[in-house]
Amino acid sequence: MQKRQMLWAAGFILTAVFLVPLLMVISQQISKGSGEAQYGINGEKLMPLSFEWQDVTANLQTFPANRPQFTYLFAGFLSCSEICPIRIQQLHQLESTILKGSDFNNIDIAFMFITIDPENDTLAIRQQVIDERSPRFKSAMLEESELLSLSRHLSENIQSYSPSNNHVGNLYLINPNGFVARIYTARQLSTDKMLAELKHYIESSKGNNND
Incomplete structure (x- = not known):
């Protein structure tokens, strides 16, 4: 036994x-x-984004764009000393890595900053800090009603036109159809992992177009 x-x-x-x-x-x-993306939070259950915004030339634009475009988007204010400078630098790192490789050739990728402090983030300041970085970078101003609607949609807790300018500062990857693909909440992010997820969504969109 x-x-x-x-x-x-x-x-x-x-x-x-x-x-x-x-x-x-x-x-x-x-x-x-x-091929499932595992780094960011899946945001595809949210309703797709759709809003009008004003660019630095004071022209009215619509989001999503009327062409296939992936967009990294975040809302904040340029006098912010905490999360906003980090996010801007992360977008710059993403673009630098995209330009160095061949995986994203001929892929329309944009980086959008939405101001929650339009009184201080003037057209000239937004142009200098955001739009002059490259043609991929866009800074947007929304009407207060549109901004607060977007805040509720994304749970950003934006308090526009208030002294505190509260906001969460998440970074979002938006599909060409306006759906939120990924939500990045951490302050420090991996560029490689984010681009791996972007590549996954690009390949998925190509597959859907071929069906």
């Missing part, structure tokens, strides 16, 4: 030693094969 128990124990240990790593490898392969 004792010998049989020892054999059972040995068999169990050997099974654990060999089976668990095998299951881990299989799980990793399934995850890779599925």
